[in-house]
């Protein structure tokens with residue numbers, strides 16, 4: 705972990721892994737590049753699940769649309785890290801002057817696997833949440849061949865399968881994926897191809913938070929209340945450190961919670977920008993300097 709300040713009584717310690725994942729960082733950089741080029745940027749769905757970062761990008765003119773039909777000539781459409789179906793991509797390309805495809809390469813890999821299997825007339829089972837935009841996008845690459853199921857309890861509802869390929873939503877738990885993949889073997893006489901497409905970003909952040917939580921007196925998780933990976937980080941930290949708090953901005957920190965704390969841990973969800981994390985770390989350090997015990 706990085707020691708944010710060694711010279712104050714209350715130390716603020718950052719987890720070894722925190723904040724923007726590779727895919728989100730890349731998407732924000734792609735949008736910033738388009739803005740630098742003078743584009744009018746419109747993101748299909750919120751670019752990231754962080755209100756403060758969306759406000760910052762909003763100041764530079766980035767707006768959000770909910771349907772491809774809302775895009776106009778002269779505008780740049782952004783496909784966020786979750787990706788979209790080929791139909792939606794086509795519609796954006798027809799309507800927009802430019803399309804910035806910020807689909808995370810880890811998601812692109814799942815889309816390509818699904819498309820190839822469907823092209824070979826095989827069934828594709830995607831383990832994940834059917835409502836998640838990433839899953840809707842992946843299914844679009846194998847529309848007549850794919851099924852999305854949450855876990856092994858839903859395997860019974862599947863038909864008999866033809867040479868199935870099993871892939872996963874990038875953010876699910878490995879145990880859920882492998883238990884489901886195992887259960888799918890009962891649904892076919894063919895060989896089952898199992899490809900683990902889970903991205904390690906969520907797990908890495910949780911493991912780093914768990915390691916730090918056992919060493920501190922209080923823990924702040926910076927992230928949106930609707931960000932599922934931030935809420936999971938809170939659960940992980942609470943197991944080790946009772947005084948764990950999920951906050952979005954520094955004003956939510958109650959200095960009374962830090963009375964007597966010698967070490968305070970900080971981590972952040974995969975959609976929390978670095979500038980916000982540093983702002984909150986600086987605020988915690990200032991509180992540490994002002995507290996006396």
Ligand code: SF4
Nearest residue numbers: 725727808810874903
């Ligand atoms: S969590 Fe993983 S798959 Fe999802 S955007 Fe981040 S890096 Fe890509």
